[in-house]
Amino acid sequence: MYEVKNGILYKDGKRILCLGAAYFASFHERKVAIPTDTPNRAEEMKRDIRDMQVAGFNLIRTAALGKLEVGEQDATYSGEFIDEMLDLTEELDMAALMRIQGYSMRSKAYTDAGMVEAGGTAYDGSFSLNFLNDSLHHPGILSDNEKGTKAIAAHFKDRKNIVGFLSYNEPHYPGKGVYDYNEYTIKAYRQWLKDNDIKLAEDIENYQPPRKRPVAGESIEEWMYWRLFSTEAMSAFINGSAALAKAVSPRMSSLTCMTPNMLEFDNFIKGCDYFASAEGMDVMGITLYKNSGGGDYYTTDMIINSAEAAAAVQGKHLWMVEQDAATDISIPHFKRQTYMALGAGVKALVWYQWRADYPYDDAPEANGFGFVYNDRTKTPDYDEKIGLVKYLNQVSDYVVNAEKHRDGVGIFYSQYATLYCDAVENIHEKAVGMLKNTYATRMRMYYAMLKKENVSADMIRAKDLAENRLGIRLLFVPEFKYLSKEEQAQVLDFQAKGGKVFVQAYDRWQAGMEKFGFDELGTPVTNFNCCYEISEVLEYAGIQPVYGVLDKKPVGVNVLEGENYLVLSVVNISRIHTALTDVKIKLNTAYKTATLTSPEGESVLEIKDGIITIPTLTDGVFVIVK
Numbered sequence: 001m002y003e004v005k006n007g008i009l010y011k012d013g014k015r016i017l018c019l020g021a022a023y024f025a026s027f028h029e030r031k032v033a034i035p036t037d038t039p040n041r042a043e044e045m046k047r048d049i050r051d052m053q054v055a056g057f058n059l060i061r062t063a064a065l066g067k068l069e070v071g072e073q074d075a076t077y078s079g080e081f082i083d084e085m086l087d088l089t090e091e092l093d094m095a096a097l098m099r100i101q102g103y104s105m106r107s108k109a110y111t112d113a114g115m116v117e118a119g120g121t122a123y124d125g126s127f128s129l130n131f132l133n134d135s136l137h138h139p140g141i142l143s144d145n146e147k148g149t150k151a152i153a154a155h156f157k158d159r160k161n162i163v164g165f166l167s168y169n170e171p172h173y174p175g176k177g178v179y180d181y182n183e184y185t186i187k188a189y190r191q192w193l194k195d196n197d198i199k200l201a202e203d204i205e206n207y208q209p210p211r212k213r214p215v216a217g218e219s220i221e222e223w224m225y226w227r228l229f230s231t232e233a234m235s236a237f238i239n240g241s242a243a244l245a246k247a248v249s250p251r252m253s254s255l256t257c258m259t260p261n262m263l264e265f266d267n268f269i270k271g272c273d274y275f276a277s278a279e280g281m282d283v284m285g286i287t288l289y290k291n292s293g294g295g296d297y298y299t300t301d302m303i304i305n306s307a308e309a310a311a312a313v314q315g316k317h318l319w320m321v322e323q324d325a326a327t328d329i330s331i332p333h334f335k336r337q338t339y340m341a342l343g344a345g346v347k348a349l350v351w352y353q354w355r356a357d358y359p360y361d362d363a364p365e366a367n368g369f370g371f372v373y374n375d376r377t378k379t380p381d382y383d384e385k386i387g388l389v390k391y392l393n394q395v396s397d398y399v400v401n402a403e404k405h406r407d408g409v410g411i412f413y414s415q416y417a418t419l420y421c422d423a424v425e426n427i428h429e430k431a432v433g434m435l436k437n438t439y440a441t442r443m444r445m446y447y448a449m450l451k452k453e454n455v456s457a458d459m460i461r462a463k464d465l466a467e468n469r470l471g472i473r474l475l476f477v478p479e480f481k482y483l484s485k486e487e488q489a490q491v492l493d494f495q496a497k498g499g500k501v502f503v504q505a506y507d508r509w510q511a512g513m514e515k516f517g518f519d520e521l522g523t524p525v526t527n528f529n530c531c532y533e534i535s536e537v538l539e540y541a542g543i544q545p546v547y548g549v550l551d552k553k554p555v556g557v558n559v560l561e562g563e564n565y566l567v568l569s570v571v572n573i574s575r576i577h578t579a580l581t582d583v584k585i586k587l588n589t590a591y592k593t594a595t596l597t598s599p600e601g602e603s604v605l606e607i608k609d610g611i612i613t614i615p616t617l618t619d620g621v622f623v624i625v626k
């Protein structure tokens with residue numbers, strides 16, 4: 001029997017690493033592994049499921065495909081194909097993750113339910129990567145969503161092998177243009193302003209939110225409040241949908257699948273918030289489609305670790321609900337992202353997907369993602385990919401029973417500051433590819449700088465500083481003056497209690513000229529008072545990372561900490577060398593033994609003067625030290 005407790009998959013009472021693949025996980029009618037008119041369709045499906053079980057997967061991510069009928073009082077659902085799939089997964093002793101909602105749950109041809117772009121055009125649902133079509137405030141949509149969610153949850157609630165209900169998928173506002181200006185949304189915004197005692201106009205009942213970013217002389221706050229409301233509304237809708245299913249079946253873990261990065265500049269119109277998702281769900285879940293080598297490594301590592309921090313500050317865990325398994329994915333990238341995620345504390349990897357989509361002429365991703373092509377032939381490096389999955393089952397105990405090691409370093413995440421920068425730096429309306437954001441840029445830059453100093457920093461909000469569950473001792477604030485008054489007070493309180501706070505340094509003689517360094521918050525800057533280089537900030541704050549990569553090798557490391565052992569997840573991020581030799585890692589705490597482990601086998605590494613040497617690093621390995 002399977003169950004999930006606090007983001008950990010258990011089988012018959014024992015913790016195991018969750019290793020899954022998606023199969024019929026989309027509600028898009030042209031994204032199917034087997035067309036509906038295929039003879040012996042169910043038998044084909046069952047063959048795929050058996051192949052997945054043999055390959056080493058213990059979970060299938062699927063969706064509530066079938067027929068949903070929403071009436072005036074309630075809804076009914078039937079899905080024979082998915083029921084047959086679940087029957088077989090139970091027989092094969094596999095777990096399942098069930099996506100409940102598709103793109104829309106509207107039951108009627110509402111003429112006023114679609115999201116509306118700033119120019120007044122209603123979204124037509126034509127772009128397959130926008131997973132929400134309707135206003136989050138339309139009464140008919142809310143009613144349909146409630147009844148439909150409850151009906152589907154009730155249908156599956158007694159399935160012992162289903163461990164979680166997935167609410168929507170990559171939920172965000174459409175990315176091409178600014179949304180949502182539906183009249184029901186605007187009405188809800190007016191109420192939000194009143195509830196929060198925000199006075200933007202005398203006649204609030206007829207107030208209209210801004211339809212473009214402010215230009216000189218216009219109110220910055222109007223844009224900021226509008227986008228803040230939009231983000232909060234998105235989180236409330238998804239968390240609320242999860243709560244509806246949870247009420248029907250409390251046993252199921254709740255989660256969604258967030259887009260890859262809330263620090264991408266277009267997120268300020270997409271409206272995603274990792275922290276709000278982690279607050280409202282049992283499990284934090286994201287999707288990951290990002291490059292992982294070279295300079296891209298730092299952004300991808302930041303995405304994973306910032307999502308993990310959002311979960312950890314709530315005492316929860318992160319799942320990779322959708323991890324890239326493109327049919328043409330390179331094996332170095334496939335392995336690298338796997339080691340990176342697990343080393344950052346991820347407790348479930350669910351690849352997208354097992355069998356690639358049928359090659360309809362108009363299929364959005366025909367034969368694009370899967371361990372096998374749609375005709376079931378193996379994709380390149382199939383045996384090596386599956387070899388990694390089977391290997392992870394073998395090292396499950398080490399990974400699932402350890403938590404991410406933390407160095408006590410935080411980067412201050414401020415939604416207020418990012419919204420402020422979005423308002424003042426992006427006066428052009430729709431050029432998403434040209435958006436700027438100084439605060440978000442510095443967060444990303446600081447993360448990379450710290451990683452090169454062998455520190456994996458945690459993103460943290462002001463409201464989480466007081467309790468400080470992540471043990472932050474050193475805090476980097478990209479720009480103090482951009483914070484809200486409340487945030488400034490919370491940062492100063494953290495500093496008054498002994499925390500070290502550093503901010504971006506500026507040239508005293510040239511206004512606005514950034515220095516390549518940091519100043520301590522509140523310390524006077526004199527004519528000849530130099531700023532701090534980042535390594536000295538760490539030394540001054542008493543931060544000593546648990547490891548150090550020597551010889552400036554292009555290597556990425558994440559660290560898990562178990563009871564009397566560490567797991568070092570080590571990846572080769574070089575764009576030049578397919579393999580690195582004699583990779584030396586200095587351990588800053590005394591350990592006696594080191595074992596290198598990978599799908600190719602195990603070997604004992606000597607620890608000499610606290611240094612372990614990996615003879616050859618091709619893609620990635622685990623090093624277990626005790």
